Amino acid sequence: MTTQSMFLPIIILLCVFSLFIYGKFRADIVALGSMLMLGIIGILEPMELLAGFSNPITIILASLYIVGAGIFNTGLVEKTFHPLLKWSEGSERRLMIVIMLSAGFFGGFLSSTGIVAIMLPIVMSTALKQRRSPSKFLIPLAFASGLGGLLTVVGTPSNLIINEVLTKNNYEPLAFFSLTPIGLITLLAALLLILFMGKKLLPHQHLAAKSSGKDLSAGELAGMYKVYDRLHYLQIPKHSDLVGERLSDLVLPINYEITVIEIKRKSKDKQLGLLSKHQNLSAKADEVFHPDDVILVFGEAEAVTRLTVDYELETRPFNQEEVKKHLANSKFGMTEILIMPHSDYENQTLRDIHFREKYQCSVLAINRKGEYIQADLGTEILKPGDALLIHGEWVNIEMISADLQDIIVLGSATEESDFVQEAKAPIAASIVILMILLLAFNVIPQVYTVLMAAFLMVITGCVRSMEEAYQRINWESIILLVAMFPLMAAFEKSGGLIQVSIWIEQIIGDTGPYSLLALLYIMTLIGVQFVSNIAITMFIAPIAYTVAVNMNYSPIPILVCVTVAAALAFSTPRASSTNALVMTAGDYNYKDFAIVGIGMQVLIGLIVIVTIPLFFPF
Template sequence: MGWEAWLTLATIVAAVVVMAKDWLAPAPTLLGGVVVLLVSGVIDTEQALSGFSNPAPMTVAALFVVARAVEKTGALQPLVSSMLQDDGRARRALGRLLVPVAGSSAVLNNTPIVAMLVPQVSAWATRRGRSPAEFLMPLSFAAILGGLITVLGTSTNLVISGLLEAEGFDPIGVFEITKIGLPVAAVGVGALVLLAPRLLRTRAPARGDLETNVREFVVDMEVVTNGPVDGVTVEEGGLRHLAGVFLVQVRRGDDLIGPVGPTLVLRGGDRLRFVGRADEVIDLQSTRGLASAEQEHITLDTGRSAFFEAVVGASSPLVGKTLREAQFRGRYQAAVVAIHRAGMRVEGKLGEVRVRVGDTLLVLADPGFRSRWYDRNDFLLVSPLEAITPVGTRAALGVAAVLVAIIATATTGLFTLLEASLLGAFVLILGKVLTPGEARRSVDLDVVLLIAAAFGLGRAASESGLAGTLADGLVDGLGGLGIYGALAGLMLATVVLTELVSNAAAAAIMFPIAVTAAAEIGHDPRGFAIAIAVAASASFLSPIGYQTNTMVYGPGGYRFFDYARLGAPLTAIVLATTVVLEPVFW
């Protein structure tokens, strides 16, 4: 290999390490790698920026807007209601849930689908005396499998389609991938229905901890009239920086004050609500001028406040910071009652705990907390403790019509997929289904930038000769097994890579290797490329490999290796099915 190939390999390895260690988010990591390769002369400006001129990133952005409109209008709610019916048998209930989820994910981004279903499925399972863990991981996996059915299903499919187009091939048709994606999804969903009840263990969800142990978290005190705290501010009374708990609300007669600022003057008879651990309230108990106001029952929702689950994603500004460093109370106008990580409550002073990807925060806030934060990068999922069933609106039919029009016009060739998606998003904004602000916030800019940067990295692998060298090694090592051996090797490498980085990055890195390997053994490169799309989406082995897996991590109360317990056999089934079917169709 020349120095260009060695530098490209070193850059890719460095990017994988940085992302695997969570030192930096995927988008800036890949952008930085592309900049290094551009400055060093491995690729030129046009190649480095090829992703930004490719249809894939903008198509993904437009489809984010469409998916947000579906979620907002409750267009899928009739389908959801039909899923969540009483059924005494676990496998039948799973089948009723997973088949429609996979079907919906075939044409919609799976992240909003899972976000909409997590609170409803959790509440439904709890009401029937079942653990949400029985359903939430299969829900995420089914949404991923459904994304394989059409090119619209996942951003990975669109990345591969864009890469094919950049290499001079036709883009993937809307239903071209269906001939392999539909059988894979059907076999995968069937495997989930059969295996999940056997392999998944009952876990206690994060919200169950709050419902069961609410008195450990919420402490009510009353200001003693004419006592040391009567007539002084919160700061002066020493209630601003307590070791074990912090003040979130003050009830004064019929008025509820919250969040509580440091300059609020306390009055005798005020009822103060603190949150924290009951075994860590030494500072509170020793504060003169406060008396216990505990009642036998503590109401979670007063009408002016509510509890929420908030799941932290990889792009959240909270990652790596303590709640105190992030100024959580001031920024979010909310208080964290507890932090759940890997199925267990994190012990210690909450203000000093560093937040990690996948953490579930139990938050006390005003009822508007979800509407302010659910479509921002701060949290992957924000759901109220008391699940509220979305109500379908009249606009839902219009949104469904727009979605059908996008599929129909792209399938018939009247418009390209990019044109159809952009036109559909514009119609939804023009029709006031979404405001321009809602449309802007619905687009995950990190995903769009990640896809664009991944194209530059893929071009570097191709132009430097790295892809050719790796393809030669793959063919030499597995050539004796023919097409099946080469395809299995490519897909295994892609699965490992997608768990370490992201599915879009894994697809872009493996694409030139797959195309070169296919050419060397005389096979259709298109089939190998689509197989790479399947493998890059097959992220079932960890809670951090795919967004929807992270979203259900805390709400399901899962441990890290619970994913591999169900995900490993599912991955093997998906890969084996693809390896068998791909040579049949290409």
């Protein structure tokens, strides 16, 4: 390899991490672009370039997403979690213990994002029911779900990556529960910190101002989003040009910044020919306006006036109590939904995804980190963690609830959901138990075990179809992982890996292995606040292994320290998808994550640097 070609992989790697930190481009696109460049300029052969697709880690990670989908669909987490919540009634401390330990336990087998997606609505509902602020519990929920990944060797991609490094270098791979002692220590340390310092560290937002019920009522949501000031009743006379027009053709959100929420229409008894009571209709995209329809619209007074003049409409008196009945009743409801990280809706507009056409519901406002957006909703680009206030028929809100890979419904639509296959929960539990037993006793290779569990989830109907299985896989993480393999291979091939290892050895000198643990912990910790834990672990794990071997230390404790640090993406909202999910729901700001996150990182760092060598000697 020439001097020029030796520097090219290092330059590409620096560019890739710079773009990761910049954050304006998807991580998988950046990594995929680097992979293509390595192949086109001839640094790697095609087989080296595509090796990540056949790596067992890739198959295991994709299969675990499918296993998680089966658990999610069948309500297995809720079935386990709800009985524990009864024990917590009347005590904030008990509620915190239940939330963190439950999130941590399930985090050992499911993705942390999936855990938060399942538990977030339940935690919010429980907190509000107990007259407590959800902001006290959502950051601990997000952090505990990440720390739970340290309980098993398949709990996080980072664990799988360090295991791959050991296997590649002819070391015995870590057993399924090898990391469990360290995982328990970190989870308990986090729990104790929250229990004894939580009142000082965690914010207390006044979100629990409800008197009864499971969730915020429609009236409370409307008040929070300042909906009432923008509601108007308009009647459509027979001579209006609006008569006969299809709602979707008018493009009112674009042309007038107005959303039609509901249509009140006179119904006629066909047999008697007598006028009967009015019927309230959801403002569906294909709805055609009739003479004498009364429409409930949402928008600024100036825009409503313009619409009234243009279409010769008549204003009707506004009665707030009457509107409250229309916002929520046995047929219609209002709730919040959260945009999931990595969803298909990210960086799309409501118009792009045809939200009204798809779900037959209206979006009234967007809450983005405490800022309420009510104008130009149709063209507003959606971001992860955005909370959307929606209104529509309960049956359509339930349809949204089923779209779990893209959004989370924070409110409860009905007591029972046809979309949750609760009858299959025992089957899903049996599959998970079988997977754990096979992994724990290493009966067959890990990749076969996890792939078999995913296969069983599909054929038993816990995951409804292969199409759903593919939808539930987080392809951004998979492609990022696949693309990082050749990038790191090129970095090693260029000599960059050896050079960075030498620099670290020079920094450590004769200060001993604990100094090495501390340095790698800090390096990984800083990196994971800005870059995916997959990318950081892929970069630091080979370096950590090389330094440990060169300094005659066992690489196992060094690599374990790296994967612990990679699980602590706590100090900023953008550090992990779980942080992004709870930010809007808990009404947090950047300072809230920094205060709790940094304190937890320091405490856990001091503990694991001392305890890791007790379980994995140097």
